Amino acid sequence: MSYKYVNYLWDDAKAASLDFVSLLVYRSNLLGSDQRITNTGGGNTSSKIVEKDPLSGEDVEVLWVKGSGGDLRTSKKENFSSLYQSKLIDLQKVYGSQPERGLKTQAEDDMVGMYPHTTFNLNPRPSSIDTPLHSFLPGKHVDHMHPNAIISIAASRRCEELTKEIFGGEMAYVPWMRPGFELGLAMQEISRQQPGIKAIMMGQHGFISWDDDAKVCYTLTLDLIEKAAAYIESKYEAKGGHAGAFGGAKYQSLEEAQRQAVFAQILPWLRGQVSQQKRFVGTVQDDEKILRFVNSNDAPRLAELGTSCPDHFLRTKIKPLYVDWNPQSEDVAALKAKLAAGLEAYRADYAEYYNRCKHANSPAMRDANPTVVLIPGLGMVAWGKDKSESRVTAEFYNCAVEVMRGAEAIDEYVSLPQQEAFDIEYWLLEEAKLQRMPAEKELARQVHVVIGAGSGIGKEVAHRLVKEGAHIVCVDLNLAAAEATAKEITDKYGLGIGVAGTGISGCGPAIGLSANITDRASIRAALDQVAIAYGGFDSIEVTAGIFVPSDTTGHIPDDKWALTFGINVTGSYFVADEAYKIWKEQGLRGNLVLTTSANAVVAKKGSVAYDTSKAAANHLVRELAIELSPLVRVNGVAPATVVQGSAMFPRDRVIGSLAKYNIPYADDEATESLVSKLAQFYADRTLTKAPITPADQAEAYFLLVTNRLSKTTGQVITVDGGLHEAFLR
Structure with a gap:
């Protein structure tokens, strides 16, 4: 295929020079480098590779799969788990022996604790919750991606019908399931019943594809995303393109200089408002795409629905705060008043969501402030514990906007049910991962x-x-x-x-x-x-x-x-x-x-x-x-x-001071030597007799x-x- 909506980056010569694990890293980096294929930190890849067992010396099949955390674009070998494939398959017997079997049972979560028992060669990288998806599918190479185009279909009301319409028999369908062991089993059953397919649409989530050849798997992943994106764009243009996106424009953007001036006025105040529990660092985005969304007629409705893909709302929370401010007729004081009222309502709404959805063993409610704020005429402000996290939050809500654009163009956007969203956001395994994170540094968030x-x-x-x-x-x-x-x-x-x-x-x-x-x-x-x-x-x-x-x-x-x-x-x-x-x-x-x-x-x-x-x-x-x-x-x-490292002591001043204090020196002496002499002279006048450095200050x-x-x-x-x-x- 020729590609318009994704980048084809495979280099046969480069691939041929790599061993099997390096080839997996290479494929992963290529996929992760294109934000249209998967978001930062999202998606995972795997390869089933035959290796020598370090104990028996026998050939065994090992699943190398992207481990917990990390980012495909930057991943290296150490970011991948290595697990005995046969032992992973044997875990199905353990899971089946549990008294209950279902999505939200303790048995499901307990399986994550079993993965270390399958570790190959003492690899310390923790396994991802998506490990069963890769192990239980038949392909030697598996890609699980979160492309905006695919999620637009996955988050559409008619997802199953659209999957058949767009992909024919190429892609099967599985309804929303929380990532984990049960989803892996469901995919395994689909692949058994439909042996000809090599991809599955995951409702509300993304898709997964596989093949026995690494390059074919890579191109298949790209082909499916390209096909989805082309379908969406054809429907989008038929509905008026940019002009008709999100129900058309309700407000007009302020000029760039005006936007910058308003942001400068409101951001410190807004930072103080959202930092009442812990300080946050912000990222502003006001490019054409985000302005098109926040200025639209449908923005309030779609923002209230919240995001669909679990990867999105873990960063952006269940929904953003949308502030219905008219940039053409209202001033900054009115904007602050609306933001204040909106924040109060958002916190109350988040507390109600928590109390309605919580379980007896749910972690305590987290910060109820929004991490994404949408303002017509201005754009988006995203918040995080540091600049990197706030940029990623902004990136994820960009993905959510693109998903909503695509879903609305081809059908009707639907978000993940709130109880399902809560069970992801407050998942005990997710909480455990948060608790394992190292303590923040002393000046973090500042x-x-x-x-x-x-x-x-x-x-x-x-x-x-x-x-x-x-x-x-x-x-x-x-x-x-x-x-x-x-x-x-x-x-x-x-x-x-x-x-x-x-x-x-x-x-x-x-x-x-x-x-x-x-x-x-x-x-x-x-x-x-x-x-x-x-x-x-x-x-x-x-x-x-x-x-x-x-x-x-x-x-x-x-x-x-x-x-x-x-x-x-x-x-x-x-x-x-x-x-x-x-x-x-x-x-x-x-x-x-x-x-x-x-x-x-x-x-x-x-x-x-x-x-x-x-x-x-x-x-x-x-x-x-x-x-x-x-x-x-x-x-x-x-x-x-x-003296050392000070801009107030250029060479001529150093020489002047040496002369003033009758300290011997040579005109052609190196500046470093001159500085050292003068610094020691000053040091000798102190009680500690040691030169004072910028590091001391x-x-x-x-x-x-x-x-x-x-x-x-x-x-x-x-x-x-x-x-x-x-x-x-």
């Missing part, structure tokens, strides 16, 4: 704005905080330097999942922005960008500063005096004043840490402007601690001279923004190596 992150202490602070789970906004007057620090972070930690091929904002744990802290408008513009990127922020660390030495006469020009105070004092005040407006909107506790200096309390010759500006910064910390309380803690870090910033010092505010912590001249007096 967004930190580091001003001066392009170099020196600021760069070190950015790297220190991201290690503890924080999202970092690197801000610097030099945009290239800010972006370079952000790139160092994303290169090390990655952008996270949910980026490739989605059209959703690609920023991950860090972004770089430019701002001039002596300019209020520049600060506000940067903070608005932070709101749009992450939904808001939690803490700000100001490390930007300037040192202008006196001239040869011992004086400093008036303009340099003003610049020194403008950056070292007034700039910090401007940042605090603008940031506090957003902190108040969020209503979430935050932190502000300013950089002062040991020089603030040590008078000496040659740095009068710098020293007095830092003395003012010390008192600014105390004043702001009062002004911003109780919502924001304000503290300072007072370094002594940091970063540790103080880290402590001040954690809950370790949660009752500390209005204080300045010195990190000066023990400079006794700066002792409190």
